[in-house]
Amino acid sequence: MLQTQAALDPASLARLAKDTVSRQNEWRGKGTLNLIASENVMSPAAMSLYASDFEFRYAEGTIGERYYEGTRYVDVIEDACEKAIKTLFRAEFVDLRPLSGAQANLAIFSAFAKPGDSALSLNVPSGGHISYRDFGAAGCRGLAVHDIPFNNEDFTVDIEALRGLFKRLGASLKVVTLGGSLFLFPHPVNEIAKALGESFPDGEVALHYDAAHVLGLIAGGQFQDPLREGALVVSASTHKTFPGPQGGILLASNLKDKQRSSLRKAVFPGLVSNHHIHRIPALLYAAAEMMRFGADYASQTVANAKSLARSLDELGFKVVGKARGYTSSHQVAFDASGLGGGALVSRALTEANIIVNKNLLPGEDVRNSKNPAGIRLGVQEVTRFGMKEREMDSIAHMFHDLLIGGESKESIATRATKLRREFEEVKFTF
Numbered sequence: 001m002l003q004t005q006a007a008l009d010p011a012s013l014a015r016l017a018k019d020t021v022s023r024q025n026e027w028r029g030k031g032t033l034n035l036i037a038s039e040n041v042m043s044p045a046a047m048s049l050y051a052s053d054f055e056f057r058y059a060e061g062t063i064g065e066r067y068y069e070g071t072r073y074v075d076v077i078e079d080a081c082e083k084a085i086k087t088l089f090r091a092e093f094v095d096l097r098p099l100s101g102a103q104a105n106l107a108i109f110s111a112f113a114k115p116g117d118s119a120l121s122l123n124v125p126s127g128g129h130i131s132y133r134d135f136g137a138a139g140c141r142g143l144a145v146h147d148i149p150f151n152n153e154d155f156t157v158d159i160e161a162l163r164g165l166f167k168r169l170g171a172s173l174k175v176v177t178l179g180g181s182l183f184l185f186p187h188p189v190n191e192i193a194k195a196l197g198e199s200f201p202d203g204e205v206a207l208h209y210d211a212a213h214v215l216g217l218i219a220g221g222q223f224q225d226p227l228r229e230g231a232l233v234v235s236a237s238t239h240k241t242f243p244g245p246q247g248g249i250l251l252a253s254n255l256k257d258k259q260r261s262s263l264r265k266a267v268f269p270g271l272v273s274n275h276h277i278h279r280i281p282a283l284l285y286a287a288a289e290m291m292r293f294g295a296d297y298a299s300q301t302v303a304n305a306k307s308l309a310r311s312l313d314e315l316g317f318k319v320v321g322k323a324r325g326y327t328s329s330h331q332v333a334f335d336a337s338g339l340g341g342g343a344l345v346s347r348a349l350t351e352a353n354i355i356v357n358k359n360l361l362p363g364e365d366v367r368n369s370k371n372p373a374g375i376r377l378g379v380q381e382v383t384r385f386g387m388k389e390r391e392m393d394s395i396a397h398m399f400h401d402l403l404i405g406g407e408s409k410e411s412i413a414t415r416a417t418k419l420r421r422e423f424e425e426v427k428f429t430f
């Protein structure tokens, strides 16, 4: 790990801050192929809106009903952003104030369950995010977390076993969370909504869909549409496949009045005071980009993911999900256990200027998380820079030549940076 060498005097620290940002911009911003599935870039225009006077202001409360003065333009931008997001997702309810996807999840757990209640979600190897497990936000809310039964072979929920769990948990069950961090294929929202309706006819259990990873694909009409399929409430990050600023969001269409007010209260004053208003103009800009270019961006993203997966498979990698066509999202995953494991492979790729993350695969022991079998890739950022199927094939060859063919890290790093520099401009923007 790089350590700070600077003496702790103010001038050195100030210089260090500036130098480090410029190194980061040069290396991660321009010199590497970024295949982290949870990241993206904003367009330069959205970036330019991100740094503004809004950065310094407070606007507790809701549009037109603030606890602070001076919020005239906050109301304008937030109202426009809410309308844009509602239109984009055909949602009747939106809350833009959560500062992150994990916080949006905590708002849901706070609104729909109380300490001691039960919640169901995928465990981490099956793709579940830490925020809805007992060691994450759900645990902080005091919920008893149980695993949604998952079929590791075909990457889907075992609905019959889930029905059994509904029966076993009975009235203690308050939230069922679908979605995840390793999210290759849509989840059976429709069937689960139906099963929930049959098991809990009074509608006391909230069906929650975590769209953190796939929000941009949903906006572009290239993934399932959870609100139409029966989810009561959707949470997401606004910066993964959705190319906005880092932040969180809540969407819904059929909340009862009491649910709506519980959710609003869970966000504010529950979890957020100031909601970091400088995000909102950039989020509005990204929403406008998605309205105009979202379908093209999302379909190219999914096509690129499929193409990268196929090329990797043909070159000898153990790509997961082959029987289902590898992927229907922006993600690709392969089993790297025969190549030294996820930790070794992800580090080797980083040294070759290809940034990925190691990941548990379905069925793996969660205690392997420091050296899991899997590598998870996401192609949304390189797609936004204009890369297509041909470049996916080039990237797959770099993986092969480094990890199987024995080409040096230095040589692959040069190839990766060269490819990145051919695609410097963000596409799918005005």
Ligand SMILES: Cc1ncc(COP(=O)(O)O)c(C=O)c1O
Pocket: 038, 099, 100, 101, 102, 103, 128, 129, 131, 179, 180, 181, 210, 212, 213, 236, 237, 238, 247, 248
């Ligand atoms: C499925 C899922 N939900 C929630 C989160 C948390 O999102 P954030 O980082 O915006 O808090 C993540 C993070 O990657 C995620 O993968």
